[in-house]
Amino acid sequence: MKVLHLNYSDIAGGAARAAYRIHHALRASGVDSQMCVNEALAGDWTVEGPVSTCARLTARLRPQLAKPLRATLRSKNSIIHSPAFLPSSWAKRLNSSDADVIHLHWVAGEMLSIADIGRIEKPIVWTLHDMWAFCGAEHYTDDARWRDGYRRDNRPAHESGFDLNRWTWRRKRKHWGRPMHIVGDSNWIARCASESLLMRDWPCQFIYYPLDLEIWTPIKKRDARTLLGLPLETPLLAFGAMGGRRDPRKGFDLLLKALGSLRGRINDLELVVFGQLAPQQPLDLGFPTHYAGHLYDDLSLRAVYSAADMLVVPSRNEAFGQTASEAHACGTPVVAFDIGGLPDTVDHLLTGYLAKPFDVYDLAAGIQWVLDSPLKDDLGKLARAKAEKYFDPAMVAKQYIDVYEKALLK
Structure with missing residues (x-):
């Protein structure tokens, strides 16, 4: 079984470190696991980042191109918002690869668009490191639009301007017709995904992040x-x-x-x-x-x-x-x-x-x-x-292998 992980970075940020640990837990358990990122910092041969200078510059520029669109939304929710609207070549690359399963992680920063995700033809497993996948453009929110649907009549009072969250959520509803296998990094996020209007009928479960307990061990x-x-x-x-x-x-x-x-x-x-x-x-x-x-x-x-x-x-x-x-x-x-x-x-x-x-x-x-x-x-x-x-990596890897096998049966 070959698994290809997608995350914006390999080790910069909490989601990146988690994805990288999952990737190496799988490799230690015998899975042919590779990781593709827009920002490769670890110097790890199992991680593929942009190779050419042009590709690296493009990857760095893409997040900046979303700023004018984000500026059309005025909100008291100061958390990052990701419209994910810029097309990329990722779907074509993934579909032509020899991977059996595509494992998505934190793919914001305009790494690939919502439509790109919908064009992936291979089985998809998606580990949610925040709420973005079932929300609008926001990565965390205190309101319940993700549960009820992003309607005009349930917009929070603290928002004005262009309803970027509704526009983003509606594109997810349009392009993500095929169920993906969702893994929450907590019972809470898995429960939210299962209760969301977007993902409530999709398979979903909670799996802990792995930790190498020979490295992460007490010092006197x-x-x-x-x-x-x-x-x-x-x-x-x-x-x-x-x-x-x-x-x-x-x-x-x-x-x-x-x-x-x-x-x-x-x-x-x-x-x-x-x-x-x-x-x-x-x-x-x-x-x-x-x-x-x-x-x-x-x-x-x-x-x-x-x-x-x-x-x-x-x-x-x-x-x-x-x-x-x-x-x-x-x-x-x-x-x-x-x-x-x-x-x-x-x-x-x-x-x-x-x-x-x-x-x-x-x-x-x-x-x-x-x-x-x-x-x-x-x-x-x-x-x-x-x-x-x-947190044992072998146990976590086994749980992910079970998810991959279920995804391959669909």
């Missing part, structure tokens, strides 16, 4: 802290600053409020921020703060997770949350809101704490609970056990 806490120059005895709370305050979906403002409520109640606590360097004028987070900078390799991330007493993921919306699964693999409990895909990773009061959605005081209570728990060491052991049970 003192060794990790020594490596990173962090205090050896003080409790440490880690959180990622990817997107920082620029992305409201990541909930940085909620974390600030939770930390503010802990001032004066917890004195012996320090923070570790990864994903950014120390700013020129650092925010007062209420506790001594260490900035670990941008971490691009697995060892550095392992060290941060292993050094911390907990990872906090304050996201308002998270399809899966790979930082949570990576932290668990390193034996670190996670405090997060009970939303999206995070309940699939975090077992409440066993491997961490799931706070009531967007309740900053409950998030603070979760932080304090982890710090005060007499079973703190057990939390880390249970987190690692959860990773071993669900």
